Amino acid sequence: MVDTTLSAGFRRNVEQTWGAAGRAWLSELPGLADRLMTEWELSPVGPLPLSMNWVGRVRRADGTAAVLKLGVPASGHLADEATALECFGGRAAIRVLARDDERGALLLEEARPGTPATSLTPTDDPAATAVLIEVIRRLHRPAPDGVALPELSGRIASFRNHLRRFPGDDPLPRHLVERAAGLFEELCASATGRVVLHGDLHHDNVLAAERERWLAIDPHGVVGDPGYEVGAMLYNPDPHAPGDTVLNAVEARIEQLADGLGMPRERVLAWGFVQAVLSEVWSCEGDGMVSGRPLRLARRLLPRLP
Incomplete structure (x- = not known):
């Protein structure tokens, strides 16, 4: 199982931004993350800082590193993110490895070492x-x-x-x-x-x-x-x-x-x-x-x- 421990600050950000839809998503997040880990054949590696979306470092079945990103699907913001990244085609931007717009889920290339x-x-x-x-x-x-x-x-x-x-x-x-x-x-x-x-x-x-x-x-x-x-x-x-x-x-x-x-x-x-x-x-x-x-x-x- 993936660790979906959430801070009070993260919960507050989601609830203030998306209201009832955000609260419903937070309650469903642990189960959703576990299902996607199974479906996309991922294993957890470690947490990443959270602001408005849940993100975590994962490893794919072939051993490559990736990032799993989950957000409130009703907002559509992760679908826009994925579409933009696909338009960039990997030029100066990370690549999309998998997407599920209905569930607000993205599997993304991990930029390593990742120093901003x-x-x-x-x-x-x-x-x-x-x-x-x-x-x-x-x-x-x-x-x-x-x-x-x-x-x-x-x-x-x-x-x-x-x-x-x-x-x-x-x-x-x-x-x-x-x-x-x-x-x-x-x-x-x-x-x-x-x-x-x-x-x-x-x-x-x-x-x-x-x-x-x-x-x-x-x-x-x-x-x-x-x-x-x-x-x-x-x-x-x-x-x-x-x-x-x-x-x-x-x-x-x-x-x-x-x-x-x-x-x-x-x-x-x-x-x-x-x-x-x-x-x-x-x-x-x-x-x-x-x-x-x-x-x-x-x-x-x-x-x-x-």
Whole structure:
């Protein structure tokens, strides 16, 4: 049997995000994990840190290492993740070894040694940014016709829902959300291409590996403008940590991203602002609380918007 011991924090994350569906999934998780271990001929190796999904290191029947990932199937987020990874085809991203969308299950290639690009930022932030630039350049390709992934433009609904729910400046300054919503629509309308996006590409989602030097994990899976990809890395890694070390690196990151991706600096800046506000909008969807650093980034970038 696989160890599905769950922390109170993990249970709380799942229940707050998915409510009754999350609670039902948590109760079924031990049995589901055991059934999949049998069906996919896996043996447990060890646990991995948990946030919103259950993940564990496993070994396949042929002796190769893999990762079993289980999530609330009603959300569909793991199906989008699997589809995005299949579109990437192993280029700068881990491979999907098996999927069961109905049960919210993925069997994934394990990136080993699995050290995140976060390890580079304390001593050489430009080197870490260069890693993410190279990953973006290898990941991006035109979206296939009929690909089963959501459109980036659909995320305008998050801004609109927030503005309806919160008519004033609490928990987020209304003018910031309004500006970000308008700019988001402008950027989508002026998209320079339509590619399969990782959608949450930052230092903790890029791991050192053997098949390629660096592999991306945990994509959101969305289709739209290539510039969207740069936003999450401007307020990461670890947006909840104290201090402004990451924010103090933003100017240099923006310049490096623009040069490395051949993207206008103003567009990098605009997507950075939009995604910082969007991150806080998503944080507010549950308990109405902001996370902090993305909001500080948005305020820092606002005076410099075109």
